[in-house]
Each structure stands twice: as C-alpha cells, then as structure tokens.
Amino acid sequence: MIVSVRSNPQNSTDYRHSISCSPGTEVDEMIAKTSMYLLIPALIVLAMFVVSCASQGKRPLGMTNGKLAPCPARPNCVSSEDDAGPSRIEPLTFTGTPETAWVCLKRAIQGNGGTIEREGSDYIWAIFKTRLFRFVDDIEFRMDLKNEVIHVRSASRVGYSDFGVNRRRVGALRLIFSQEQNKLADKSVEDINPACNTYVGD
Numbered sequence: 001m002i003v004s005v006r007s008n009p010q011n012s013t014d015y016r017h018s019i020s021c022s023p024g025t026e027v028d029e030m031i032a033k034t035s036m037y038l039l040i041p042a043l044i045v046l047a048m049f050v051v052s053c054a055s056q057g058k059r060p061l062g063m064t065n066g067k068l069a070p071c072p073a074r075p076n077c078v079s080s081e082d083d084a085g086p087s088r089i090e091p092l093t094f095t096g097t098p099e100t101a102w103v104c105l106k107r108a109i110q111g112n113g114g115t116i117e118r119e120g121s122d123y124i125w126a127i128f129k130t131r132l133f134r135f136v137d138d139i140e141f142r143m144d145l146k147n148e149v150i151h152v153r154s155a156s157r158v159g160y161s162d163f164g165v166n167r168r169r170v171g172a173l174r175l176i177f178s179q180e181q182n183k184l185a186d187k188s189v190e191d192i193n194p195a196c197n198t199y200v201g202d
Helices: 009-056 098-111 165-183
Strands: 077-079 115-119 123-129 136-144 149-156
Touching: 077 165, 098 115, 098 123, 098 136, 098 165, 136 165, 149 165
Parallel strands: none
Antiparallel strands: 077 149, 115 123, 123 136, 136 149
16 A cells, blocks of 8 residues: 655745744844843933933022022922921021121032022022933022021922932031031131132131
8 A cells, every 4th residue: 555645835835934934033033122122221311311401491480579489399399498398498507697607608519519600698599410411400598687597499400309319419518518617617707708718717
C-alpha cells in the first residue's frame, strides 16, 4: 500500500513567512520600545523648559493697600500677611533699628542665593531660581514699623504645588537673618556701609 502525504502549499507558505518575519518583528518591537523610553524623558525635559521660559516673564503684584498680596488657593505660596490657613507663616522679627534690620535682610537674601530686583524704604522684592530648570520664585518683604516685624511673602510663579520649597526658603532666610542681626547687634547705623551692605570695622 502506498500512502500519499500532501502538504498544503498555502499553509507551508504561511509557516515559512512567519518564520522568516519573526526576527524582524521582534526587532521592530524593540526599536519601538526603545524609542518610547527615550521620547518620554525628552518630552518631560521639553515641557519643563517651556514652563521655565513661561516663568521668566511674570512679576509679583507688589503691595496692595499697604500690604503684600494674598496667596492664591494653590499650595505654592506662603505669606505672613495671610490670616490663617496652610499658607500662613510667621513674619521676621527684629530688635535693632529698622535700618539695621533692612541691611541684615538684604545680606540674608544674597547669602542664600537670591537676587534683589527692587528695593525701597519699606519694600524689597527678590527672586530665587531653581538649579536645574531655572524656575523663578518671587519673595517679597514689607517693613512693619508699628509691630517691629518684616512681613514676607514667597511664591512660585508657575506650577500648582511647590512641595514646601517656599516655606523652607523662608525658614532658611529667617535663620540667616537672625545670624546677621547678632553680628550687627552692637553696631550703629553709621558703622554699616549702605552701598555694599556690609559692616565697616574690625
């Protein structure tokens, strides 16, 4: 007896096609996955760069009716002029003369990496930039002679939450401000050079 075995030409073609194309398909999938892994970080960096550029053009509101502007509803701002809530922070206190306190404050700002943009007898506006993407945060101060305090407002220009950055910044400035006051506690206003905000003496 002779048994005849026939193969299906169509099935044979499909099988050979699947075998020959399988390695190429796997390579394509690997390339697609690798491209996606590279694309996502690139898009994130690009988005951060765009947001950083957008933050460069905005400016703080300054004082309104003799006070610093209230914080928005977003958790990226703290202010000692806010009555209550999560944005509330204590003002800076000083014991010497207002003039000496102002000098100490400016030294604290510059010592902590800030840049003073505007300065008056009762108002200071300074900016801080993040190291990586150069996001701009604004910090403002108002001298309150009646209560012998310096009110402070620190806010991010863009974004929703600052993850506590502004509160920590005010805390760091408060510490440096206190240290500067101790340095100049026994110095008179005449001993301080207003031009460079440094003590002229020993």
